[in-house]
Amino acid sequence: MKRPLIVLIALAAVAAVVAGVLLVVRDGDGASDDSPAAQAIQPTGEQAPDGLQRFYDQKLTWKGCGGDSECATITVPIDYDEPDGATTTLKAARYLSTGDGTRVLFVNPGGPGGSAIDFAASLAGSMAPTVRDAFTIVGIDPRGVGESSPLECLPDAQFDAYAASDPDPSTSAEVRELRAGVRKLGEACAKNSGELAGHVSTEEAARDMDVARAAMGQQKLDWFGASYGTQLGATYATLFPQKVGAMVLDGAVDPAQDVFGSAFGQATGFQRALDAYLDACAKLESCPLGQDPNAANRALATFMSRLEDQPLPTGTDRELTKGRAFYGVAVTLYDKAAWPVLSQALTAALRGDGSLLLRLNDLYFSRQSDGSYDGNIGWANIAVNCLDNRERPSVAEVEAELPRFEKVSPVFGAALGWGTLGCTDWPEPAERPQVEIDAEGSSPIVVIGTTRDPATPYENAKALADQLGDREGVLLTREGDGHTAYSSGNRCIVKAVDAYLVDGTVPRDGTTCPDE
Known part of the structure; x- marks a missing residue:
């Protein structure tokens, strides 16, 4: 339902989650x-x-x-x-x-x-x-x-609940719930941002x-x-x-890809990056998922699926849900040097502690320790994507595509497949969609x-x-x-x-x- 954010993530920010250091950007002269x-x-x-x-x-x-x-x-x-x-x-x-x-x-x-x-x-x-x-x-x-x-949309606590929702619904009720969540988010953007909500296209x-x-x-x-x-x-x-x-x-x-092509490309890309991590991890005795990359893929998919019904404690009032784990894993694949952070997070999670994966999820969405968000990328991302694209797939069309998504990526495929439904219920029409590129x-x-x-x-x-x-x-x-x-x-x-x-x-x- 929610597409991963295509955003540049600095390695230093990922490392800071573990090290707890204050980052200072050096200005030019x-x-x-x-x-x-x-x-x-x-x-x-x-x-x-x-x-x-x-x-x-x-x-x-x-x-x-x-x-x-x-x-x-x-x-x-x-x-x-x-x-x-x-x-x-x-x-x-x-x-x-x-x-x-x-x-x-x-x-x-x-x-x-x-x-x-x-x-x-x-x-x-x-x-x-x-x-x-x-x-x-x-x-x-x-x-x-x-x-x-x-754009001003949902209050922080409500967006946090939206971002934590299951990206891979398994029942009709869950599909309806997620669709309602997208519609509620879009309506809040229109209510709180007025005319601008319909004019943030690329x-x-x-x-x-x-x-x-x-x-x-x-x-x-x-x-x-x-x-x-x-x-x-x-x-x-x-x-x-x-x-x-x-x-x-x-x-x-x-920009020429349709909604399914774009999402399938990301499923392929994230799985490709995950495979590279698992291959490197398997060479280490300390690898939390073992020394067989294929078995590790299956084990990670099983772990993620289990979170749907059994979220992990994090030492806070926020549990590690499947949705939060999804983004917590994804963010570490943006930079090879962050792979040790992923290993640490998975080691802890497999022992029942979801705190580090939760912190990585929060990094993905720029959520700060006090519950506020540094910027509005979480909802601006959706608003721009939906105004750029007039495609509004049906549930039946998405379900027909899911098998190939799940085949290419057992960990990310289903969530990214369902993500193609993300604009179906967006209330603002795409009046100025993405232009055909020709420079x-x-x-x-x-x-x-x-x-x-x-x-x-x-x-x-x-x-x-x-x-x-x-x-x-x-x-x-x-x-x-x-x-x-x-x-x-x-x-x-x-x-x-x-x-x-x-x-x-x-x-x-x-x-x-x-x-x-």
Whole structure:
């Protein structure tokens, strides 16, 4: 019923759950307000699409908002078909270039619903000096997300109960209950967020990025998108191909897939990642699931199924349900270095202690220890997906697909199969669905795929590069584990991306970079 969030998860955040450490993101060195970078961020003054001139010409006011970052708000129309109607605001954070560079690199981490503001802070503190000298890093939370007039839906406690529900219903009553849960969530979004609840599609978010580009004085949009950020970037390139500068799409989504194809791809990807973990775990005497990977797969599936009727205690008033365990396992597959965390969590759970898997589940949804949520990715993810997609499968159609899902993944398959029902009862219609991707006429776009990426399977990257165009889509492959490539530390990938961003050196299409 609920699709896994396609979101960039930092390994450090996973490790922090176990280590209990406070994470501090190192800011960039920054630059003064009279630097070339700061002076360059003025409206382009270009001719805007009909009715949008005042948005394209707006002058942004930047103020310090922590560390070396500065923040501003950008006004955009809620409905681009009615530019004189109601508006909404986007929150932007910038890290000025450390050199004389006047280009802006817009970044987005995925989700949909992930915070681009947080992602900008991370990249500003980790990208090479050559990139930081050339670019001001800007993160803009998309409409309805994070700090950009966020969608408000269910209270925290009610969303927590929704997220804990069984993702794999086994009776008609459970199916009805889950469908009612989705409908209740959507109705709450509409009630508490008004008109905006029906206008958080990817197409509208891409149009917002063009307003931001012009308001920040950029003739071209330079873009680094990870995970769902690749869909947002590719949509922009389709709508505004002549405005594309350097564009990196890392951990690609395939927007052309139907709802079953997308979910089946994720079932394949997560199982592929789980198999890699189990193969590595089996070589260790301490592996909680034993030394036979096939038997370990069956044992994990049995453990998850047992939680449906026998949830585990966690030392809190929240039990480890099957739904919470599902996401607790999934989050650790986003980065190979988090596999020891999964082993620890499973060791404890098999002994009757579900506390660590619960904490991992909470990390997935950005749930904090006081029960509040850091951001709104849990519901923004669903709202965006449902406005992008007009498909509304029936229960009978889903049930007919389940056997192939369960065959490809005994652990994740059924839940992801039922997840295709997630938009069937969403109350907002998809008035502006995902556009067909075709960036003909744009500059070359680098698409990166990782061969054992769980959330955005490698096949997606090949498909997206093809959709962008024979000349426009350039495929770069990382052979390795985990979600996305640039943040993995693969030096070949980083070198290729940095050279492309800074110097415009386009990688050879089909280049492969094995993990070292």
